[in-house]
Amino acid sequence: MTDAPLVLAVPSKGRLQENANAFFARAGLPVVQQGSERSYRGRIGGLPDVEVAFLSASEITRELAAGSVHLGITGRDLVEEEVSDFAQRLDLVLPLGFGHADVVVAVPEAWIDVRCMADLDDVAADFRSRHSRWLTVATKYVNLTRRFFTHHGIADYRIVESLGATEGAPASGAADLIVDITSTGSTLAANALKIVGDGVILQSEAHLVASLSATWSGAARGALRTIIDRIEAESAGRSLREIRADVADPEGAAKVAADRFGATTPFGMPSGHLLLHCPAAKVYACAEWLRTGAGARTVAVSRLDTVFSATSPLAEHLLGRIDGRARG
Ligand SMILES: Nc1ncnc2c1ncn2[C@@H]1O[C@H](COP(=O)(O)OP(=O)(O)OP(=O)(O)O)[C@@H](O)[C@H]1O
Ligand SMILES: O=P(O)(O)OC[C@H]1O[C@H](OP(=O)(O)OP(=O)(O)O)[C@H](O)[C@@H]1O
Numbered sequence: 456m457t458d459a460p461l462v463l464a465v466p467s468k469g470r471l472q473e474n475a476n477a478f479f480a481r482a483g484l485p486v487v488q489q490g491s492e493r494s495y496r497g498r499i500g501g502l503p504d505v506e507v508a509f510l511s512a513s514e515i516t517r518e519l520a521a522g523s524v525h526l527g528i529t530g531r532d533l534v535e536e537e538v539s540d541f542a543q544r545l546d547l548v549l550p551l552g553f554g555h556a557d558v559v560v561a562v563p564e565a566w567i568d569v570r571c572m573a574d575l576d577d578v579a580a581d582f583r584s585r586h587s588r589w590l591t592v593a594t595k596y597v598n599l600t601r602r603f604f605t606h607h608g609i610a611d612y613r614i615v616e617s618l619g620a621t622e623g624a625p626a627s628g629a630a631d632l633i634v635d636i637t638s639t640g641s642t643l644a645a646n647a648l649k650i651v652g653d654g655v656i657l658q659s660e661a662h663l664v665a666s667l668s669a670t671w672s673g674a675a676r677g678a679l680r681t682i683i684d685r686i687e688a689e690s691a692g693r694s695l696r697e698i699r700a701d702v703a704d705p706e707g708a709a710k711v712a713a714d715r716f717g718a719t720t721p722f723g724m725p726s727g728h729l730l731l732h733c734p735a736a737k738v739y740a741c742a743e744w745l746r747t748g749a750g751a752r753t754v755a756v757s758r759l760d761t762v763f764s765a766t767s768p769l770a771e772h773l774l775g776r777i778d779g780r781a782r783g
């Protein structure tokens with residue numbers, strides 16, 4: 456079908472739901488539920504070639520891999536856990552600035568001798584002769600755990616697959632230690648568990664993910680350009696700050712700001728004063744230099760909502776990969 460719509464999967468519950476909806480609204484892509492409150496289909500206001508599917512984050516990951524949805528929001532942890540060949544099947548288009556959480560190895564606080572993965576290796580190696588059973592790890596991140604433990608040379612353990620309340624496993628005796636996701640750390644603390652020093656397996660964040668296995672119609676490609684354009688503009692708005700300063704030599708100052716802080720002059724030198732777009736992380740260093748090094752008396756910094764560019768390297772790159780798959 457040349458005009459089949461783009462299917463966009465949006466988290467319908469859980470940790471990512473609220474942030475995902477707010478994110479689309481900020482990017483000028485308002486998600487509208489169709490029919491009743493409980494309907495699992497929706498649309499994006501103003502984009503007729505897009506159909507929205509409301510799914511859980513892990514379902515989104517699987518459907519992207521299977522090619523039954525084109526674009527979706529999900530966590531990097533789920534992508535790496537559930538899709539072994541994700542680098543070929545999926546494109547992690549853009550991190551979205553929310554849903555930050557770490558997948559970690561955690562052991563009982565009472566294990567005072569276990570500070571790093573090498574200590575855990577020692578425990579694992581002795582465990583069977585001491586306790587006449589394998590050391591056990593409760594987790595739903597079975598693949599991430601296996602890869603990480605192998606990387607640290609740990610082989611003497613067994614995984615106990617956990618479907619919920621993983622942090623309770625050591626206290627209940629279901630397993631000796633756990634691998635789970637954490638953001639504030641309060642669930643680990645409440646269960647008297649501590650993160651092993653070098654036991655952070657993955658730092659996760661919500662991403663916009665595209666399926667390379669899906670069939671992309673002409674209409675779906677067109678919708679993809681529009682969606683990426685708006686999301687890229689939102690992302691640029693979030694990661695840049697506008698700086699204005701009254702310096703004597705705006706052109707000289709712009710050169711230094713570009714070299715040292717990665718700042719750009721998107722509008723040239725309007726009426727001879729300096730207007731920069733500076734990466735948010737460099738704003739304080741840049742503002743400091745403008746005063747001490749370039750003689751500015753005032754430096755004004757503002758947030759930007761959205762910054763549109765004439766070209767979209769992200770969309771071009773992604774369409775290139777989609778075409779490559781279609782041909783190959
Ligand atoms: N503190 C947190 N704990 C768990 N997940 C978090 C946290 N912060 C962000 N996330 C992210 O939320 C996503 C998982 O969402 P959630 O647990 O709500 O859905 P799910 O796992 O698909 O559904 P369910 O838990 O019902 O199986 C993951 O990608 C994860 O990285
Ligand atoms: O570090 P913290 O802020 O304490 O968060 C960690 C907890 O959050 C997640 O569970 P969630 O609340 O998403 O419920 P779930 O297990 O049903 O997915 C995760 O499985 C942890 O239990």
Ligand SMILES: [Mg+2]
Pocket residue numbers: 469
């Ligand atoms: Mg969950």
